[in-house]
Amino acid sequence: MHKSGDLTPSCQRILVDGARRRLQKSLTSCALLLDARLSSANAASLRRGDQRPFSTLNSARNDTHSPIISARFANKKLPNAIIVGVKKGGTRAVLEFIRVHPDVRAAGTETHFFDRNYDRGLEWYRRLMPRTLESQITMEKTPSYFVTKETPRRISAMSQNTKLIVVVRDPVTRAISDYTQTLSKTPDLPSFQELAFRNQCLGIIDTSWNAIRIGLYALHLENWLRYFPLAQIHFVSGEHLITDPAGELARVQDFLGLKRIVTDKHFYFNRTKGFPCLKKPERSASPRCLGKSKGRTHVQIDRDAIEQLRDFYRPHNVKFYEMVGHDFRWE
Numbered sequence: 610m611h612k613s614g615d616l617t618p619s620c621q622r623i624l625v626d627g628a629r630r631r632l633q634k635s636l637t638s639c640a641l642l643l644d645a646r647l648s649s650a651n652a653a654s655l656r657r658g659d660q661r662p663f664s665t666l667n668s669a670r671n672d673t674h675s676p677i678i679s680a681r682f683a684n685k686k687l688p689n690a691i692i693v694g695v696k697k698g699g700t701r702a703v704l705e706f707i708r709v710h711p712d713v714r715a716a717g718t719e720t721h722f723f724d725r726n727y728d729r730g731l732e733w734y735r736r737l738m739p740r741t742l743e744s745q746i747t748m749e750k751t752p753s754y755f756v757t758k759e760t761p762r763r764i765s766a767m768s769q770n771t772k773l774i775v776v777v778r779d780p781v782t783r784a785i786s787d788y789t790q791t792l793s794k795t796p797d798l799p800s801f802q803e804l805a806f807r808n809q810c811l812g813i814i815d816t817s818w819n820a821i822r823i824g825l826y827a828l829h830l831e832n833w834l835r836y837f838p839l840a841q842i843h844f845v846s847g848e849h850l851i852t853d854p855a856g857e858l859a860r861v862q863d864f865l866g867l868k869r870i871v872t873d874k875h876f877y878f879n880r881t882k883g884f885p886c887l888k889k890p891e892r893s894a895s896p897r898c899l900g901k902s903k904g905r906t907h908v909q910i911d912r913d914a915i916e917q918l919r920d921f922y923r924p925h926n927v928k929f930y931e932m933v934g935h936d937f938r939w940e
């Protein structure tokens with residue numbers, strides 16, 4: 610056996626590093642084993658219908674398990690900020706752009722926790738989140754939240770401090786984008802006009818059609834303001850997001866209390882795509898644009914129908930501008 614005094618400093622370092630690696634390895638396998646045991650215990654508890662809030666479950670764990678386990682579990686946090694809408698507003702772009710920031714980690718897929726999966730409980734939701742350091746914020750995006758009646762109350766029950774981001778876009782263009790997406794999945798869909806109007810000659814809009822209803826931003830916002838102050842909701846212009854992504858991202862970073870790290874240096878305009886793209890997305894060194902379903906060519910809608918929709922939305926838009934204190938200029 611060596612005595613450390615017999616060895617040169619570089620040999621000592623090699624021995625220390627080796628010991629540290631072995632220790633690290635055995636701690637990791639120990640933690641993985643316990644992690645697996647806890648996962649199955651937790652799955653059993655969820656099968657039993659254990660719907661206790663996360664804080665209760667977590668503190669129960671902390672009572673009985675080692676600091677290694679607490680650390681492993683503590684690093685999946687419930688989101689601090691959520692992009693709650695609007696569908697086809699540019700929500701994917703905002704999430705992909707903001708997650709370039711080193712202090713942001715995000716769930717990749719839409720969780721639909723607060724609208725479709727609420728019964729699964731907060732622990733299920735937390736598990737969908739990425740692991741984060743204490744200094745990092747956790748985010749997710751599910752655009753349907755903005756128009757789901759129960760969502761504001763449910764998010765405020767999780768945390769009244771949750772920061773909310775809404776990407777808004779001209780409701781007429783948004784409706785056409787929404788229709789274009791549905792048509793791509795359902796080719797025998799009735800025409801846009803058939804769905805948008807109860808009576809096109811009389812200019813009567815069918816507000817029960819989701820593609821129309823989602824664009825009534827003032828109406829939906831009223832519901833959010835019952836649970837959150839306006840200052841806790843940040844609105845991104847879907848139009849500016851395309852023409853000036855760095856400008857919009859600067860405001861998003863300010864709102865989230867982050868240093869402005871995502872800047873114009875992160876974007877380039879891809880002429881083939883016709884949209885701004887990232888030079889270096891999260892965890893990748895090569896440039897990337899959003900997928901084919903983002904930035905589709907829209908179905909052509911006749912001018913009269915568009916004018917009628919503009920007339921319909923105008924008072925709703927004005928009300929929305931007044932509520933948020935910003936004119937988005939959808940004319």
Ligand SMILES: Nc1ncnc2c1ncn2[C@@H]1O[C@H](COP(=O)(O)OS(=O)(=O)O)[C@@H](OP(=O)(O)O)[C@H]1O
Nearest residue numbers: 696697698699700701702786884885899903904905
């Ligand atoms: N950089 C960049 N690249 C591609 N697309 C961009 C970008 N910025 C904003 N957009 C706009 O995002 C629209 C899709 O919005 P969402 O991501 O919210 O759609 S979804 O609700 O998640 O389906 C999508 O709508 P369509 O153009 O109608 O396809 C885009 O206009």
